[in-house]
Amino acid sequence: MAHPIITLTTDYGTSDHLVGVMKGTILKINPETTIVDISHSVMPFDILDGALTIGQAYRHFPPKTIHVVVVDPGVGSQRRPILVTGDQHYFVAPDNGVLSMVYECEPKVTVRHITAEHYFLNPVSNTFHGRDIFGPVAAWLGKNWQTPSFGEEVSDYVRFSLPKPKVANNTIKGVVLKVDNFGNLITNLTPEDVPQVVAGTNFKITVGAREIDKLAQTYAHGAPGEVLALIGSSGFLEISVNKGHAARALSMQRGAEVTIVLG
Amino acid sequence: MAHPIITLTTDYGTSDHLVGVMKGTILKINPETTIVDISHSVMPFDILDGALTIGQAYRHFPPKTIHVVVVDPGVGSQRRPILVTGDQHYFVAPDNGVLSMVYECEPKVTVRHITAEHYFLNPVSNTFHGRDIFGPVAAWLGKNWQTPSFGEEVSDYVRFSLPKPKVANNTIKGVVLKVDNFGNLITNLTPEDVPQVVAGTNFKITVGAREIDKLAQTYAHGAPGEVLALIGSSGFLEISVNKGHAARALSMQRGAEVTIVLG
Amino acid sequence: MAHPIITLTTDYGTSDHLVGVMKGTILKINPETTIVDISHSVMPFDILDGALTIGQAYRHFPPKTIHVVVVDPGVGSQRRPILVTGDQHYFVAPDNGVLSMVYECEPKVTVRHITAEHYFLNPVSNTFHGRDIFGPVAAWLGKNWQTPSFGEEVSDYVRFSLPKPKVANNTIKGVVLKVDNFGNLITNLTPEDVPQVVAGTNFKITVGAREIDKLAQTYAHGAPGEVLALIGSSGFLEISVNKGHAARALSMQRGAEVTIVLG
Numbered sequence: 037m038a039h040p041i042i043t044l045t046t047d048y049g050t051s052d053h054l055v056g057v058m059k060g061t062i063l064k065i066n067p068e069t070t071i072v073d074i075s076h077s078v079m080p081f082d083i084l085d086g087a088l089t090i091g092q093a094y095r096h097f098p099p100k101t102i103h104v105v106v107v108d109p110g111v112g113s114q115r116r117p118i119l120v121t122g123d124q125h126y127f128v129a130p131d132n133g134v135l136s137m138v139y140e141c142e143p144k145v146t147v148r149h150i151t152a153e154h155y156f157l158n159p160v161s162n163t164f165h166g167r168d169i170f171g172p173v174a175a176w177l178g179k180n181w182q183t184p185s186f187g188e189e190v191s192d193y194v195r196f197s198l199p200k201p202k203v204a205n206n207t208i209k210g211v212v213l214k215v216d217n218f219g220n221l222i223t224n225l226t227p228e229d230v231p232q233v234v235a236g237t238n239f240k241i242t243v244g245a246r247e248i249d250k251l252a253q254t255y256a257h258g259a260p261g262e263v264l265a266l267i268g269s270s271g272f273l274e275i276s277v278n279k280g281h282a283a284r285a286l287s288m289q290r291g292a293e294v295t296i297v298l299g
Numbered sequence: 300m301a302h303p304i305i306t307l308t309t310d311y312g313t314s315d316h317l318v319g320v321m322k323g324t325i326l327k328i329n330p331e332t333t334i335v336d337i338s339h340s341v342m343p344f345d346i347l348d349g350a351l352t353i354g355q356a357y358r359h360f361p362p363k364t365i366h367v368v369v370v371d372p373g374v375g376s377q378r379r380p381i382l383v384t385g386d387q388h389y390f391v392a393p394d395n396g397v398l399s400m401v402y403e404c405e406p407k408v409t410v411r412h413i414t415a416e417h418y419f420l421n422p423v424s425n426t427f428h429g430r431d432i433f434g435p436v437a438a439w440l441g442k443n444w445q446t447p448s449f450g451e452e453v454s455d456y457v458r459f460s461l462p463k464p465k466v467a468n469n470t471i472k473g474v475v476l477k478v479d480n481f482g483n484l485i486t487n488l489t490p491e492d493v494p495q496v497v498a499g500t501n502f503k504i505t506v507g508a509r510e511i512d513k514l515a516q517t518y519a520h521g522a523p524g525e526v527l528a529l530i531g532s533s534g535f536l537e538i539s540v541n542k543g544h545a546a547r548a549l550s551m552q553r554g555a556e557v558t559i560v561l562g
Numbered sequence: 563m564a565h566p567i568i569t570l571t572t573d574y575g576t577s578d579h580l581v582g583v584m585k586g587t588i589l590k591i592n593p594e595t596t597i598v599d600i601s602h603s604v605m606p607f608d609i610l611d612g613a614l615t616i617g618q619a620y621r622h623f624p625p626k627t628i629h630v631v632v633v634d635p636g637v638g639s640q641r642r643p644i645l646v647t648g649d650q651h652y653f654v655a656p657d658n659g660v661l662s663m664v665y666e667c668e669p670k671v672t673v674r675h676i677t678a679e680h681y682f683l684n685p686v687s688n689t690f691h692g693r694d695i696f697g698p699v700a701a702w703l704g705k706n707w708q709t710p711s712f713g714e715e716v717s718d719y720v721r722f723s724l725p726k727p728k729v730a731n732n733t734i735k736g737v738v739l740k741v742d743n744f745g746n747l748i749t750n751l752t753p754e755d756v757p758q759v760v761a762g763t764n765f766k767i768t769v770g771a772r773e774i775d776k777l778a779q780t781y782a783h784g785a786p787g788e789v790l791a792l793i794g795s796s797g798f799l800e801i802s803v804n805k806g807h808a809a810r811a812l813s814m815q816r817g818a819e820v821t822i823v824l825g
């Protein structure tokens with residue numbers, strides 16, 4: 037493979053020189069690399085937001101893509117750097133749970149503790165492992181494709197559960213995982229969690245003071261300003277406002293509760 | 300052509316995973332593609348802003364560049380996806396007028412309704428056609444360069460007129476089309492609309508409470524904080540403040556009126 | 563070298579079409595160029611901020627990288643465009659001091675006044691030299707690598723000194739050069755300026771109303787919310803808040819004073 041593809045997902049923002057420096061470091065090791073930004077606007081230090089971002093994006097890239105994910109509040113502490121081999125993709129990240137959604141989606145993963153320091157940019161700083169460890173490891177992997185050379189397999193890697201819907205009798209409670217660029221409220225409810233909603237049988241969705249009793253097919257449905265529920269492109273139930281910004285219109289944020297009552 | 304060039308212009312923002320996913324989808328079809336961002340900060344759902352962005356940018360790219368433009372409030376509804384062939388460039392977009400400025404600038408275009416679903420990422424979602432239709436079509440076009448294979452020619456494509464200056468006696472009224480990153484107010488007035496201003500004969504430009512009676516050559520002219528009029532790099536009259544932010548200094552926004560009185 | 567690498571550092575922002583147009587112009591001259599963004603969020607017109615951004619980033623790129631730096635409040639005036647050859651890198655920029663930190667870091671530079679107008683995008687505008695001069699010059703340099711063909715050497719190029727710490731008796735006063743994306747306050751103090759702090763001997767750092775008396779190894783040290791001092795990845799003393807945003811927590815901005823008293 038002449039041109040390895042490396043993606044970057046971080047909470048570094050794009051105002052500073054950090055992302056550019058990571059890319060320079062990668063190109064210094066392998067100038068033939070194609071580098072693609074997934075997002076650098078993961079909420080600072082927010083491992084769940086990072087897990088969702090890479091979890092929703094990675095499968096759309098070609099096989100053998102190497103995904104670097106750096107949301108790393110513990111940089112410089114004892115948390116391990118890891119290299120994960122999934123079915124078709126590779127992941128390089130701190131071992132803090134930021135790959136939890138990848139672990140949920142992949143049928144089988146091999147996780148290695150990265151210990152081969154000759155791949156690092158030495159001396160390794162205590163504060164910028166994107167430049168000193170994660171970027172270089174990804175770049176070298178894109179040259180040699182030898183995962184065992186980076187370190188031993190481990191089984192005790194950190195993994196958390198994404199927030200699950202709570203079901204009680206005819207009531208399902210979900211939570212807003214993310215507000216997207218358009219203001220859509222993306223919940224943790226999948227079609228499997230709410231088959232009755234997808235089927236269109238009697239239901240009532242409550243978000244804040246609003247009630248919704250039907251599922252829309254797309255954002256453009258309904259009158260301008262109407263509050264809609266629909267299944268979004270990542271497979272989650274979303275609350276949206278036609279040509280508007282649901283989060284502002286409903287004064288709701290990440291973590292807000294969405295309740296569905298059936299029948 | 301070994302490396303097709305695809306540009307992206309959207310209102311997706313760069314905080315979410317959407318742009319990264321579009322790029323992954325394109326690279327999955329053709330990893331040799333060079334992808335360039337024009338802007339992902341088109342104002343959400345704002346077709347005029349999208350039309351201006353691509354209209355000012357596309358001609359600076361190499362011949363055969365494929366421009367993907369996704370400002371698409373009607374995603375999932377009946378609006379058609381189209382593939383447009385201009386003199387030297389290709390465009391892939393929803394048929395909602397977002398290419399109107401391209402149509403104004405190109406001597407002749409061929410517009411096709413994209414119907415060849417085997418090029419799509421199936422099943423096509425109702426909410427993310429950048430990933431499922433526009434990106435894949437651009438990637439396949441960059442491999443086969445066969446525009447007829449994507450669909451039949453149509454002539455009833457959607458096209459709106461950009462706001463035109465109003466002329467009455469010795470008065471010309473223009474409008475602010477955009478506020479740029481520096482706060483400059485970019486109007487819809489071209490040198491052809493206001494030859495007397497360019498020639499420097501007697502005129503008075505009124506913006507809000509301010510009056511300007513000469514044309515500057517560049518932003519650096521005048522005293523710091525002075526309000527200036529000049530012809531900007533895209534060929535429109537701009538109102539600027541030397542080392543300042545005109546929109547904030549004058550409390551003016553997109554849509555504000557600019558009046559020129561001659562003589 | 564088949565694929566020249568060109569980096570971009572500007573104050574253009576990424577909302578407008580400007581950065582995309584620069585890239586198109588470069589690719590039109592040499593479609594084999596790899597273009598990498600360092601930052602487009604340099605503070606508008608702020609030459610010091612631009613100098614710091616490129617100064618901290620450039621050495622992490624491969625040898626022969628061409629760095630284009632456009633923070634250019636004097637665009638269209640008499641300030642010269644220059645091409646700088648350092649030990650391993652090239653720089654294309656306005657001659658306004660924006661390369662001052664590069665000059666400090668490089669053992670020897672050759673500075674040329676770019677006068678070869680046949681490399682420009684003609685006619686050259688008065689307002690967008692990123693598109694018309696700096697981008698095209700970088701692209702042509704990446705094809706011919708002949709620096710003398712761009713213009714004559716000059717020795718009177720503009721260079722300012724970065725703010726230096728003030729030392730009086732046992733007191734060292736530094737200044738905050740930048741607030742990064744995480745809110746860390748990056749000062750102008752290096753380990754060479756404050757060896758006693760690095761050695762951990764008696765000292766007291768005062769920032770606003772807070773006092774710090776030890777040096778942390780990394781951001782994760784201390785209790786959540788604790789104010790820390792550490793040596794950051796670019797080699798400057800930083801004030802940080804564990805899992806927090808130091809600039810907001812301390813109500814401090816760029817230019818704020820940091821005082822160290824020894825003993």
